[in-house]
Amino acid sequence: MTQxxxxxxxxxxxxxxxxxxxxxxNSSYQRKAIEATQGMISKGLWRNLGCxxxxxxxxxxxxxxxxxxxxxxxxxxxxxxPEFQVFFNDQALNDFNKLFMSLPPNxxxxxxxxxxxxxxxxxxxxxLHFVYSSSSIHWLSKVPKPVEDMNSPTFNKGRVHYGxxxxxxLSARAEELVSGGLMALLVPTRKKGNLSTILxxxxxxxxxxCLMDMAKKGLLDEEKVDSFNLPLYIPTLEEFEEAMKCNEHxxxxxxxxxxxxxxxxxxPETLSMHPRATMEGRISEHFGSEILNELFDLFTKxxxxxxxxxxxNRFDAELFVLLKRK
Amino acid sequence: MTQxxxxxxxxxxxxxxxxxxxxxxNSSYQRKAIEATQGMISKGLWRNLGCxxxxxxxxxxxxxxxxxxxxxxxxxxxxxxPEFQVFFNDQALNDFNKLFMSLPPNxxxxxxxxxxxxxxxxxxxxxLHFVYSSSSIHWLSKVPKPVEDMNSPTFNKGRVHYGxxxxxxLSARAEELVSGGLMALLVPTRKKGNLSTILxxxxxxxxxxCLMDMAKKGLLDEEKVDSFNLPLYIPTLEEFEEAMKCNEHxxxxxxxxxxxxxxxxxxPETLSMHPRATMEGRISEHFGSEILNELFDLFTKxxxxxxxxxxxNRFDAELFVLLKRK
Numbered sequence: 147m148t149q150x151x152x153x154x155x156x157x158x159x160x161x162x163x164x165x166x167x168x169x170x171x172n173s174s175y176q177r178k179a180i181e182a183t184q185g186m187i188s189k190g191l192w193r194n195l196g197c198x199x200x201x202x203x204x205x206x207x208x209x210x211x212x213x214x215x216x217x218x219x220x221x222x223x224x225x226x227x228p229e230f231q232v233f234f235n236d237q238a239l240n241d242f243n244k245l246f247m248s249l250p251p252n253x254x255x256x257x258x259x260x261x262x263x264x265x266x267x268x269x270x271x272x273x274l275h276f277v278y279s280s281s282s283i284h285w286l287s288k289v290p291k292p293v294e295d296m297n298s299p300t301f302n303k304g305r306v307h308y309g310x311x312x313x314x315x316l317s318a319r320a321e322e323l324v325s326g327g328l329m330a331l332l333v334p335t336r337k338k339g340n341l342s343t344i345l346x347x348x349x350x351x352x353x354x355x356c357l358m359d360m361a362k363k364g365l366l367d368e369e370k371v372d373s374f375n376l377p378l379y380i381p382t383l384e385e386f387e388e389a390m391k392c393n394e395h396x397x398x399x400x401x402x403x404x405x406x407x408x409x410x411x412x413x414p415e416t417l418s419m420h421p422r423a424t425m426e427g428r429i430s431e432h433f434g435s436e437i438l439n440e441l442f443d444l445f446t447k448x449x450x451x452x453x454x455x456x457x458x459n460r461f462d463a464e465l466f467v468l469l470k471r472k
Numbered sequence: 473m474t475q476x477x478x479x480x481x482x483x484x485x486x487x488x489x490x491x492x493x494x495x496x497x498n499s500s501y502q503r504k505a506i507e508a509t510q511g512m513i514s515k516g517l518w519r520n521l522g523c524x525x526x527x528x529x530x531x532x533x534x535x536x537x538x539x540x541x542x543x544x545x546x547x548x549x550x551x552x553x554p555e556f557q558v559f560f561n562d563q564a565l566n567d568f569n570k571l572f573m574s575l576p577p578n579x580x581x582x583x584x585x586x587x588x589x590x591x592x593x594x595x596x597x598x599x600l601h602f603v604y605s606s607s608s609i610h611w612l613s614k615v616p617k618p619v620e621d622m623n624s625p626t627f628n629k630g631r632v633h634y635g636x637x638x639x640x641x642l643s644a645r646a647e648e649l650v651s652g653g654l655m656a657l658l659v660p661t662r663k664k665g666n667l668s669t670i671l672x673x674x675x676x677x678x679x680x681x682c683l684m685d686m687a688k689k690g691l692l693d694e695e696k697v698d699s700f701n702l703p704l705y706i707p708t709l710e711e712f713e714e715a716m717k718c719n720e721h722x723x724x725x726x727x728x729x730x731x732x733x734x735x736x737x738x739x740p741e742t743l744s745m746h747p748r749a750t751m752e753g754r755i756s757e758h759f760g761s762e763i764l765n766e767l768f769d770l771f772t773k774x775x776x777x778x779x780x781x782x783x784x785n786r787f788d789a790e791l792f793v794l795l796k797r798k
Contacts, residue, residue: 229596229597230596231595231596231599233584238572238573238575239573240569241569242568242569242572242585243566243567243568243569246564246568246585246587247564247565249564249587256586256593256594256595256596257586257587258559258584258585258586258587259568259572259584259585259587260582260583260584261572261575261583261584261585267582268582269557269582270555270556270557270582271555273557
């Protein structure tokens with residue numbers, strides 16, 4: 147799954163050590179510093195939700211580092227600012243070359259990239275202090291099997307699969323985070339209710355309608371559209387909360403629905419950029435890249451018709467969750 | 473500088489931690505384990521010098537890990553085998569996507585990539601246990617300024633620049649390695665003597681002759697050939713030893729000239745693969761990619777004519793150096 151690094155990269159942050167053999171001591175100090183910045187981190191991440199085509203992850207990382215530095219300064223520990231090492235993770239097929247070329251030149255951390263699925267172990271035990279994942283964990287590890295059977299109760303299976311994936315994600319991170327380490331997640335959620343009604347106005351559903359329209363016009367093979375399944379599940383707030391509470395490794399420090407303050411300003415052209423950025427590779431692979439322009443032109447028109455840019459019609463909302471490793 | 477990952481990647485190895493807050497203890501244990509494998513590591517790296525187009529770095533990393541595991545087993549500590557985290561480093565322009573796609577699927581370590589020059593700091597302080605660099609540090613940080621002045625005593629300036637680069641390399645690694653950590657280097661060296669005679673049979677010099685031949689035939693602009701300088705310096709054994717002894721951070725544990733046992737078997741076509749793998753990008757950028765095939769055909773012919781594949785005519789030799797952080 148190739149995703150636009152600017153909006154979906156998952157970052158793992160490890161504070162560097164200040165000297166040989168002093169990890170235990172520093173680790174405890176750094177952990178406290180990170181814990182103390184919880185409020186600022188939450189505020190900082192929130193602040194950046196609007197810039198959906200900007201280098202969100204880099205900005206979020208800088209916010210976290212700024213928070214720690216600010217706290218250190220206010221406590222008179224300016225000289226004790228630790229070094230930071232940041233790991234950017236995505237699937238091995240991601241364009242890491244592009245990521246490396248776009249790293250901020252004046253960054254205050256050592257950057258590295260880790261390829262692989264975040265549903266598996268990616269790091270040694272107890273080696274991370276902070277994990278940040280934005281709009282990523284609604285991507286499932288794979289398309290749930292029953293979805294490929296057209297008569298199956300698809301959505302229910304999707305939910306079951308989501309629960310399993312969340313468990314894998316949380317238990318992998320639980321091993322990798324130090325005790326007291328933090329994990330900040332930004333998770334898209336949807337309102338409770340009948341999924342088929344609710345998803346009518348979800349951008350990915352609109353994309354599905356556009357593909358069907360193109361198939362009806364004979365521009366695409368209808369069977370190909372039927373077999374195009376996204377390994378994607380948008381949970382309700384309640385489902386996500388349940389998955390969080392089931393795990394025994396983390397305590398929930400914050401759980402805030404962020405709302406969509408800027409929704410009123412979104413124009414359909416802007417709205418189409420997100421699905422295009424995240425889906426282009428997958429669509430090209432399945433249908434061929436020649437359909438892309440027509441498909442997203444159609445998407446923009448349909449989004450305007452349905453009024454999905456109007457906040458009153460939107461059924462999704464971003465959730466900010468801060469977890470602490472017990 | 474884009475280099476073929478299979479022959480020139482530099483790898484940084486950090487043993488993972490076995491549990492929260494136990495770094496100091498484990499670090500000391502793991503360090504001892506690594507130290508105890510010195511002989512095996514040396515043997516393992518040697519063993520792989522022959523396969524010049526194979527994935528050398530991956531094999532070398534596996535050798536190091538095997539050495540540590542074997543030592544642990546022989547001492548009855550099988551259950552204490554630490555986790556390994558390996559960082560592959562190269563310039564930001566390197567093709568890291570290709571590297572990630574070619575990682576051994578059954579690897580016994582967590583892999584990550586770090587972009588940037590190894591003449592600068594790449595990691596937090598005291599965060600590495602083992603550094604391995606094969607046939608990389610003869611690439612300078614840049615073309616020394618005086619080389620661009622055609623009347624300058626070029627080679628001497630090259631040597632001065634090499635000394636400065638080695639100092640940067642060693643002091644950066646000294647900060648990043650834990651006390652007692654090891655650094656294994658494979659370094660190409662040349663015999664002492666008049667450089668202009670000695671380099672006559674060096675593959676990169678043969679490449680220079682081929683470029684001049686093509687310029688004489690009008691296939692290339694002669695001025696372009698003159699301005700094509702490689703940021704490359706092959707030291708003599710003595711020069712390298714001097715650079716090592718100047719530094720105060722490392723003790724020299726091993727210093728072995730490996731010889732070139734397999735030289736007799738090299739055919740010119742094989743010999744041309746190394747310069748092509750490492751130089752293709754740079755040559756394309758300067759002259760255009762259309763000259764590549766003709767250039768390397770010419771190289772193969774000239775290498776055969778000069779008999780540079782015959783071990784008796786070769787002036788270079790690989791040096792294995794094992795350094796320990798004081």
